[in-house]
Amino acid sequence: MKSVAPFLIGLFLSAAAFAAPTDTSAPAPPELPAPQQFVAKDKPGDSGGAVLLTWTDPPAIPAGAEIEVLRAQAPAYEWQPIDLVKPGAGRYQDTSAKDGVDYRYEVRVRPSSADSLAGVMPGPAVASDPVRSHDNWFKIERTNSFIASAIFVAIILTSIAAARSGKEIFIRRIAGLNAIDEAIGRATEIGKKVMYIPGIQSMDEIQTVASLAILGNVARSTARYGTDLDVPNKDPLTFASAREVVRSAYLAEGRPDLFREEMVNYVTYDQFAFTAAVSARMTREKPAAIFLVGYFFAESLILAETGQSTGAIQIAGQADPTQLPFFVATCDYTLIGEELYAASAYLSREPVLLGSIRGQDIAKGILILIAIVGVVLASVHVVDISSLLRTQ
Amino acid sequence: MSVDLGQLVLVLLFGLVPIIGIVLGLNSPGLRSRIPIWVAVFAGLIPILAMYVPKSFLSGPTGMSQRLDDWLIILAGFALLLGIVNVLQNNLRKIARKESGWFFSVVLLAGLFVTGGAGIYGALTKAGIGFNPDGSSTPFKYLTDWFFQPLQSTIFALLAFFMASAAFRAFRARNVEATILLIAAGLVMLGRVPILEFLAVPFPSLHSTAAGVSQAMGKLTEWIMDVPNGAAQSGIIIGAALGAASMAIRVILGIERGYLGLGRGE
Amino acid sequence: MRRFLERLLGLDRRWIFLFVLLSVAIPIIVPIGLPVTTTESTRKAFDFIEALKPGDTILISFDYGPSSAPENDPMAEAVMRQCALKKIRFIVIALYPLGGLNLANNAVAKVAFEFPDLKYGVDYVNLGYKDGASAVMRRMGDDIAGAFPTDQKGTPLARLPIMKGIASVRQVKLIFTVATGIIGEWWITQVHPQAGTPVIIGPTAVSAPKYYAFLNSGQLVGMLGGMKGAAEYEKLLRARYPEMARFYTSTHDFTATKGMDGQTVMHLIVLLFILLGNSAFLLSRRGMTR
Numbered sequence: 001m002k003s004v005a006p007f008l009i010g011l012f013l014s015a016a017a018f019a020a021p022t023d024t025s026a027p028a029p030p031e032l033p034a035p036q037q038f039v040a041k042d043k044p045g046d047s048g049g050a051v052l053l054t055w056t057d058p059p060a061i062p063a064g065a066e067i068e069v070l071r072a073q074a075p076a077y078e079w080q081p082i083d084l085v086k087p088g089a090g091r092y093q094d095t096s097a098k099d100g101v102d103y104r105y106e107v108r109v110r111p112s113s114a115d116s117l118a119g120v121m122p123g124p125a126v127a128s129d130p131v132r133s134h135d136n137w138f139k140i141e142r143t144n145s146f147i148a149s150a151i152f153v154a155i156i157l158t159s160i161a162a163a164r165s166g167k168e169i170f171i172r173r174i175a176g177l178n179a180i181d182e183a184i185g186r187a188t189e190i191g192k193k194v195m196y197i198p199g200i201q202s203m204d205e206i207q208t209v210a211s212l213a214i215l216g217n218v219a220r221s222t223a224r225y226g227t228d229l230d231v232p233n234k235d236p237l238t239f240a241s242a243r244e245v246v247r248s249a250y251l252a253e254g255r256p257d258l259f260r261e262e263m264v265n266y267v268t269y270d271q272f273a274f275t276a277a278v279s280a281r282m283t284r285e286k287p288a289a290i291f292l293v294g295y296f297f298a299e300s301l302i303l304a305e306t307g308q309s310t311g312a313i314q315i316a317g318q319a320d321p322t323q324l325p326f327f328v329a330t331c332d333y334t335l336i337g338e339e340l341y342a343a344s345a346y347l348s349r350e351p352v353l354l355g356s357i358r359g360q361d362i363a364k365g366i367l368i369l370i371a372i373v374g375v376v377l378a379s380v381h382v383v384d385i386s387s388l389l390r391t392q
Numbered sequence: 393m394s395v396d397l398g399q400l401v402l403v404l405l406f407g408l409v410p411i412i413g414i415v416l417g418l419n420s421p422g423l424r425s426r427i428p429i430w431v432a433v434f435a436g437l438i439p440i441l442a443m444y445v446p447k448s449f450l451s452g453p454t455g456m457s458q459r460l461d462d463w464l465i466i467l468a469g470f471a472l473l474l475g476i477v478n479v480l481q482n483n484l485r486k487i488a489r490k491e492s493g494w495f496f497s498v499v500l501l502a503g504l505f506v507t508g509g510a511g512i513y514g515a516l517t518k519a520g521i522g523f524n525p526d527g528s529s530t531p532f533k534y535l536t537d538w539f540f541q542p543l544q545s546t547i548f549a550l551l552a553f554f555m556a557s558a559a560f561r562a563f564r565a566r567n568v569e570a571t572i573l574l575i576a577a578g579l580v581m582l583g584r585v586p587i588l589e590f591l592a593v594p595f596p597s598l599h600s601t602a603a604g605v606s607q608a609m610g611k612l613t614e615w616i617m618d619v620p621n622g623a624a625q626s627g628i629i630i631g632a633a634l635g636a637a638s639m640a641i642r643v644i645l646g647i648e649r650g651y652l653g654l655g656r657g658e
Numbered sequence: 659m660r661r662f663l664e665r666l667l668g669l670d671r672r673w674i675f676l677f678v679l680l681s682v683a684i685p686i687i688v689p690i691g692l693p694v695t696t697t698e699s700t701r702k703a704f705d706f707i708e709a710l711k712p713g714d715t716i717l718i719s720f721d722y723g724p725s726s727a728p729e730n731d732p733m734a735e736a737v738m739r740q741c742a743l744k745k746i747r748f749i750v751i752a753l754y755p756l757g758g759l760n761l762a763n764n765a766v767a768k769v770a771f772e773f774p775d776l777k778y779g780v781d782y783v784n785l786g787y788k789d790g791a792s793a794v795m796r797r798m799g800d801d802i803a804g805a806f807p808t809d810q811k812g813t814p815l816a817r818l819p820i821m822k823g824i825a826s827v828r829q830v831k832l833i834f835t836v837a838t839g840i841i842g843e844w845w846i847t848q849v850h851p852q853a854g855t856p857v858i859i860g861p862t863a864v865s866a867p868k869y870y871a872f873l874n875s876g877q878l879v880g881m882l883g884g885m886k887g888a889a890e891y892e893k894l895l896r897a898r899y900p901e902m903a904r905f906y907t908s909t910h911d912f913t914a915t916k917g918m919d920g921q922t923v924m925h926l927i928v929l930l931f932i933l934l935g936n937s938a939f940l941l942s943r944r945g946m947t948r
Contacts, residue, residue, distance in 0.1 A: 047446040047455075047800075095825065099448070135448040146444050152634075156641050201840075204464060204792075206636045209643060213650025236471035239478070241651065248652075265482055266475035270756050272547035272725055284493070297839045298551060298725065298864060305554040309671070319632035320840075321625050322868045329562035337628045338635030344650045352647050360638035364631065391851050453797070453804050461793035468789075522763060536760055541724035544757065548725030551864075552924065556678045557671040560931040564939045574936070581929055584886055585922040586692045593690070603693070610695045622870040629871055 032123030163355025199294020583613025703880025
């Protein structure tokens, strides 16, 4: 008997609806179509927190209509509008989704708030299956970068393996590195100190790491010759590392007695205060040899020009092109670009390190080839490969 | 759960492994010296993996890679303390021994304590390092505005003087390459600024000619900067980037040890 | 003659310093008012911002210190004024450790004073300074609030109307980095590939040559190279918005356009010295070969 009551009420309402007078004077408002092929899935290749919705716009979508995206969350599944998308987009990313929570999505065509479709009701909604966002194992948009990196690493490792097997590797002469002993020898002869500035960047800068490797070699030479060494620092982490490098070098040469803590000293964190202090030290103490190797900025010319005016032999090295012109103009020798990174291999002549330099050159050759092929293909309008190489 | 995994791995890699290594290495210096290499290997691998693996325990906002970045900032803060201690030690020694220039050490230490004190005062009084509520400057801001900024600008301004003297000395037509460099530099210097208009100021009849030539020079300068300069810069940047990547691989593989003070045969 | 040439070649650099000082100081005291020609890189930057719509949001990062303020300040101010006139919203941050925040505060205060209609938190916001430049940028690529939980006054970002709909730098229409040193480059090499947001840079003149490579590769939208770039921007701004003249005609305020007078005279002096040095060098070499 209980189930009959709603049926009777429904019947009554239907009858009332049929009995209501219909307005034949006004045309029925156009019905908006529903989007098609609607799919909601976790956004692939991300760290989670995003759901990707895709659909196809219905044909003959009227002007002034837009797509409304609604979301409902488990367990209540109450629909909330979350955004409006212009027709033609065909996709939407819900970046406010929480990982591990079930959501359902709906899309429907509706008139935009201020247009000619005023009064028209939204079209039927298309709902998705429940979906939840999660983090993924691979970033798809970085596939090209991953393949390139894998090839690069493979080339380097193969070259290192070849070097280990005893294959002779030629490395061209680098004048700036050959001059290191000459500079230290000169300082020893005239009894003045060697100054080594490892740039002004921290240890997260690979140029600083390369510079400290060279510092190790310089410190070994000063330890061997008994020449005084001065390493002023701007960055505290570099300072701590540089001190260990110099200490180890003196220990390795069997001259720990010559190592003094103040050889490697901290000056200040401010770039130009550091510049002023070191320039003043150069002018006062007139070191015989000055090494400016690492990452320098505007202070490069001030330091190098001051060093030049004191008559010191100067060796500079930087991979960033910005300050290179200044070093070239004011220093006796300059390590340009990748020469800085090749320094530790060049100085130590260790086959494994030399192997990596060879691998790097092979990779460069491949890049040049790709660039030439790319330029030719794009010039003759065959295909533009730049989009393949674009990293995200 | 996934965040915990990241934390656990980090603690294992950077906490337990070094401690176990040090303990085991007490009687084996060779083993002890390998620990920093392993630390560098892990610290290098994690951000690279995070580039390609978007798992939140690795590359999420509280993932391992992000935490390593945060640790670096904290480490740098403590290392700065180490630096300040070193500055104190060196300068106090200079003053105690009355070495030459000891008075400058007094000025340096006074600057260190006054500026540092002003910053700490701002923190303690909650006035900060900017403006007071009444719009006046806090002591720290006063020092920054009237001492620090003018001093910084002064040292940077020295560049203009040194650039001129270096250009005078270095730009000599010694050989073909140097002559090309000299000509390119001259053209760029002429094209970047309205020198011809300046020279034509006393001669009104030459104004339009000077402007025309200056514009042509400007276009030539743009071409030099865009094409030959742009190409050379790209070459150096790409070459250096490959060198840096190769160096990074050497560091990560533990082949490159010079930066740790571990050279040949160790 | 030979002695004269030798003396010229070994000229005490303090003479050069004296001429440089005079060539820069005199035009600042007595401005000449030389014309400025615009370059493509600056025009591209200007046009990009001009094409933005009212209500769009951009990020302005103060990545320089007091040392290069005369070059960089006019760039930051010009772009902020353009935003204020075009009703483009701007989020200000500072990543340069020593003095970047102070410069940002000064520039923001100056422009806010010039445009009293600008509402803090709605039209612009100052998020202050955060240490760790590249780490901060990478975090902003995913989540601005993760890097800057509050603005400089301590207001949580969620309570600032300007931040509505801006969760990461992906949602801002442009990153404008006013830079000295490496921080500006990181926006191009680390954030642009990650977030895809267009970048315009205002570097010092010394760094500008490097960025042509990034302009050519499309990683940069535009560039204001040094004081010259800033002066060009001021010219474009005045041409497009004549009402801007009031900011650039005052005799008290320093502008890049005024700075270009000194730079022009100094270029001339340096060129003359190079010419003199080479003449002496070539004559002395000819003398030696004879």
